[in-house]
Amino acid sequence: MSDQVIAIIFFVAIIALTLGITAWASRQNKDTSHHYVAGGEIKGWQNGLAISGDYLSAASFLGIAGAIALTGFSGFYLSIGFLVAYLVVLLLVAEPLRNMGKYTLADMLASRFNASSVRSVSALSTITISMFYMIAQLNGSGALIGLLLGLPYWFSVIVIGILMTVYVVAGGMVATTWIQIIKALLLIAGTLTLSILVLARYGFNPLELFAAVENDIGREALAPPPPSGLTAGLDVISLNIALVLGTAGLPHILIRFLTVPDAKTARSSIVTATWIIGLFYLLTPILGYGAALIVGQDAIANANAAGNLAAPQLAEVLGGPIFFAFISAVAFSTIVAVVAGLVVAASSAFAHDFYTNVIRGGQATEQEQFRAARYAAIGISVAAILLALPAESFNVAFLVALAFAVAASANVPVILLTIFWPRFNTVGAVTGMLVGLISAVVLVLLSPNVLTGPNPEPPLTPIIPIDAIFPLTSPALVSVPLGFLGCYLGTIFGGRGAEREREQGLQVSYDEIRVRANTGITNIEQEIQAAAPAEEPRTT
Amino acid sequence: MERQDEWVRVERTQAFKDLVARKKGFIIPATIFFFVFYFGLPILAAFTTVLNVKVLGPLTLAYVYAFAQFAMTWILMHLYVSRANRWDDLVDQARREAAGEAEGAS
DSSP: OHHHHHHHHHHHHHHHHHHHHHHHHHHHOOSHHHHHHGGGOOOHHHHHHHHHHHHSOHIIIIIIHHHHHHHTHHHHHHHHHHHHHHHHIIIIIHHHHHHHOSSSHHHHHHTTBOOHHHHHHHHHHHHHHHHHHHHHHHHHHHHHHHHHHOOOHHHHHHHHHHHHHHIIIIIHHHHHHHHHHHHHHHHHHHHHHHHHHHHHTTTTOHHHHHHHHHHHTOGGGGSOOOOOOHHHHHHHHHHHHHHHHHGGGOHHHHGGGGSSSSHHHHHHHHHHHHHHHHHHHHHHHHHHHHHIIIIIHHHHHHHOTTOTTHHHHHHHHHHHHHHHHHHHHHHHHHHHHHHHHHHHHHHHIIIIIIIIIIISTTOOOHHHHHHHHHHHHHHHHHHHHHHHGGGTTSOHHHHHHHHHHHIIIIIHHHHHHHHHOTTOOHHHHHHHHHHHHHHHHHHHHTSTTTSOOSSOOTTOOOSSOSOOSSOOSOOHHHHHHHHHHHHHHIIIIISSHHHHHHHTTSBOOHHHHHHHHHHOOOSHHHHHHHHHHHHHHHHO | OHHHHHHHHHHTSHHHHHHHHHHHHHHHHHHHHHHHHHHHHHHHHHHOSGGGSEEETTEEHHHHHHHHHHHHHHHHHHHHHHHHHHHHHHHHHHHHHHHHHHHHHO
16 A cells, blocks of 8 residues: 555656646647647757657557566567657658648648548548557556556546646647656656666676576567468568658658758657657567566566556565655656657647638637647547547457558658659548558458457457457558559549649649758748848859 | 659759669668567567576666667667768758859850
């Protein structure tokens, strides 16, 4: 019981700190631009920390440590894929997005396509992805807090739900960004301390830790599982496609590039984020194997079949109740920060894309837009809470994998082709997004995640006792190519051709897109005139 | 129509052409390389056992390959960023060239 009291003190301290930040930020949250993207005034290193905060969710901190503890090398795929994904973001997506976007992902698509259908479908996919991700986080947090503090699942979900609503409605993106930064620092401190405590038992030599794994757990924990047929192999590839491409389509990560003033700052924020995220993932084998050796695989699996409590359990053995409470509070701050970022992404898609630009045709006043943004945040939060309440028995990993697969299938093809394909048209964009979105969701519904059969292997829990129709647990191998194919076929067969669309004002010329994406020039007449007078003194 | 001309004017500057050529020259090979290197690990691991050998004490080749992916990410990132920061000058130059041309035309 005293352990729980200490844990509650830490939880309350974190809640007080984040609410303090929100109160401070609410004074800056004065218009739609601040609410959606913190006025585009975030500095590179701040945004880098905030990206790390947005990215290192409960799935990273709790999920990967547990996966490595229970399955060994296979769990490390998540770390590799989540990191290499930043090369896709950096090389292909981040700068054009910064140069072409304003508040949301749909803004970037709308800078080329002047069609409300493109905006609506993009808003739909943003809301769908964010919703799956939010349900996963709420679900994970409910289970975590339930086990740590003995509180019922519904109570935890509602408490976190109310917190995320307050952060976003009162503090907008400014509060969300600072909560991410604090959370990233807490998470780094917690993970580093935990890793040092583990390594201290093995002479501060990671190779000794690996040797202990080989001796006590077995060689197979250090190598990928031996090949076991085509389906299992394709499933590994499919998972890795979703991991490496999904990030470039996650709305709550992409909108972080709109909070900085220019492409250069977007780049420098990725450098900061990639170092923090990479170093964090490099520590995950120490946490995972440390937990397997020091806590024991049986004890981990008994506490949670997926191993999600491995890191807090390890903290308890190594550092006693106070450190256990600290690590649990870090996990809690991780979850509230990520859900706040997701609420911003989903509610901007609804308020800015759907309400302001589609329903009101872009004619809403600043005050109406600001009010819509706040109401949408409340609406999205309530919807996420209501959907998370009955989802208690769902597998968290399945929901996160679904979010990544939908992001990779629905958003990534359309983002890349909008930037790089001159012939792309509105029909192609809408078809591609819908095909990617629907195929990813339907394939997951037909997969062993949902059609589990009567006796699924843990950590899957039985949901529908029918054998799976689609054999892979991750749909990306099929749904990502389908997303690209939808874009291609829609463009070739469904449209009037990019040229006709330009004449009709449905899309701007590709010359403009090419120049905008590469230079960040938005208001061409003004910027060229501004450059002109400066020309003379410089050349003489 | 006027608006479109301005964009085309920027697009036709030598500086913009240089910018796009240099970007392509780095991004296309780098992207192909990291996708091949990245998918090499799961493909080899899922269909062969070549990565299961121990190479460094208890460390398997799979882990060495995995850590190499971290190194690759950081190295490619810094190679790109150091180049891209230099390319920013070309953007200003393209703006000035287009502006100079506009002056001359009017």
